Amino acid sequence: MKTTQHTADELVAILRLQHVPNIGDVLAKKLISHCGSPTAIFEDKKQNLLKIDGIGTHTIKHLFDLEHLEAAEAEFNYITKNDIECTYFLDDHYPKYLKHCIDGPILLFKKGNIDLAQRKIISVVGTRKITSYGTAFCEQFIEDVAPLDPVIISGFAYGVDVCIQREAIKHGLQTVGCLAHGLNQIYPKVHAKYQAEVLKNGGFYTEFWSTSNPERENFLKRNRVIAGISEA
Template identity: 90%
Template sequence: MKTTQHTADELVAILRLQHVPNIGDVLAKKLISHCGSPSAIFEDKKQNLLKIDGIGTHTIKHLFDTEHLEAAEAEYNYIFKNDIKCTYFLDENYPKYLKHCIDGPILIFQKGNIDLAQRKIISVVGTRKITSYGTSFCEQFIEELAPLNPVIISGFAYGVDICIQREAVKNGLQTVGCLAHGLNQIYPKVHAKYQAEVLKNGGFYTEFWSTSKPERENFLKRNRIIAGVSEATVVVESAEKGGSLVTADIANSYNRDVFAVPGRTTDKYSLGCNNLIKQQKAHVMTSAADLIYLLDWDIEEKKNTPIQKQLFIDLDEIEQEIYTYLQNNGKQLLDSIALDCKLPIFKTSSTLLAMEMKGVIRPLPGKLFEAI
């Protein structure tokens, strides 16, 4: 939605509210709901606002400080002169999945040709120090997903982010970079050379003003948009700690599906993914087929999606017994598998995880498992 679809006064009021310290998106939405609109907040009496839970005298003092109005007017002028699109959280074209997030931004700035309506949307994140394993996975993953024409969301940063977004462009998919700074710059600067191709088929989202710099806390804040704007988040590679794991945790808190690409236990940049899987915070993903199946994307599209299968897989005696059982009996609960195969629960659980990583079974909603 272009800025002209909101009056100047409305947009300045939204910006003014956004600029007040100690008023995050949750409290801002509470104020808007109570008063009816952003502009009505600044017309209400202070004693009325103090009745709202979370609003104290300190916040009220800042709320009516004229410096926020002056800053909002300056930012409005920048937005207007640079034809930046603004989407308010109550607008119809505000990202539908982000609308369900209580802490979603009250205002998003965007550039490009972003169209999320009636589209499959996934976020892909990972380490800034991508390995050849991660690069190869990104290439294969996007190639397999391309027939479904999803939108690929990432952070336009080093490593997995730029790799997955460039692969999306190469395969003609729409891709959106969520930035941790204003639209007046690109960080890292070296990625400015990819800006035009992303703007052509996709674009950029940010909640940050033109005065914002790419500071550490902005990247952490930005991660909730990456997690919230999509229906699932994929972690390709991650060390034991990292921003992509924060994004995965946020996605889990939003009750979104999280997928992680497993790797060898000795590989530094697979530790984070392996831990997500081990802690049952993510589904194992060995190919796009796993995501397609668990998200229940269109059956015909699944049928036409190229899926690379491993023809010869070594299974030990217990794995083979479970695999044969699932082939003969279809989808089964963990408890049923353990009971019928006469195995302890802990042994069954660890064996199923090993088989999942080998790509011979897959988990289903409701703690079910089936053979592939």
């Protein structure tokens, strides 16, 4: 497992925090900042956590429920077995622009050969029902920006997304698909045939666990990562 910066206990604590209802990325970061680390949160007393501004009884009602620890351990085992790299929001290799987003994921799961360091990063998304004009635009756009050697970020969805990523690969550019589900599947399934190409020329990011399916609300959450990760 490529999680050299974190012990198993630390990663399980991060996952455990992710699994608690009512605690999103903003509140999670507030708790981590106050306590010093994810593991410290679960070593603290509930009455101390209630003193944190914005943290109420309702928010941490289920924080110490063992079901979240059990779920975190199960996901940790999946990550370990499948050689998934985990990128914590305070890590050096966490996408630098996404660090500036207050609601950026506290943890990103990563597969492939993604390298965003010292690179220009462009996100491109669009309609799922791409026209011949849209296809021509994607081809011309990638041809125009290729000399800059940017990383092309998209959602690996139907239409513009997969078109721009395939054009990036044709021109030898790195491309990253941000997914709205866990790394145990590809949606839409028909795009599985392009998965190996993307992994070879970049890879995939997701904030979603292996237990997550491509639900409608996940795509809305995913979009903030696509936007936040890039310069343009």
